[in-house]
Amino acid sequence: MVELEHASHCVYKIRYHMVFCIKYRKKLLFDNDRIEFFKEICLEIGKRYWFRFDAIGTMETTYIFLLVQPKVCTFKRYANN
Numbered sequence: 001m002v003e004l005e006h007a008s009h010c011v012y013k014i015r016y017h018m019v020f021c022i023k024y025r026k027k028l029l030f031d032n033d034r035i036e037f038f039k040e041i042c043l044e045i046g047k048r049y050w051f052r053f054d055a056i057g058t059m060e061t062t063y064i065f066l067l068v069q070p071k072v073c074t075f076k077r078y079a080n081n
Contacts, residue, residue, distance in 0.1 A: 005067070012070050015054070020062040030058060038062070 004011045039056050042064065046053055054065035 005069070007069065010070060014068050014070060016064075016066040016068065018064045018066060020064075022061070 004013050035058060042053055042056055045051065050069055052067040054067055056064050
């Protein structure tokens with residue numbers, strides 16, 4: 001069953017899967033202290049912009065599952081002036 005989020009005038013489920021590949025596959029984020037620091041930074045960003053992180057993890061790459069509200073713009077449009 002799909003878990004839907006409810007807002008005052010809409011129902012939504014917006015999820016993003018982001019993968020960060022480290023150049024030359026260096027194992028920079030595999031140290032436990034660095035992983036915890038990365039998670040703390042992500043959670044602070046989530047508080048500031050009303051994101052909810054469903055999962056943050058590392059395997060051969062670093063990945064994030066991000067849940068956002070429809071009012072959040074995920075890209076910026078630039079006007080041609």
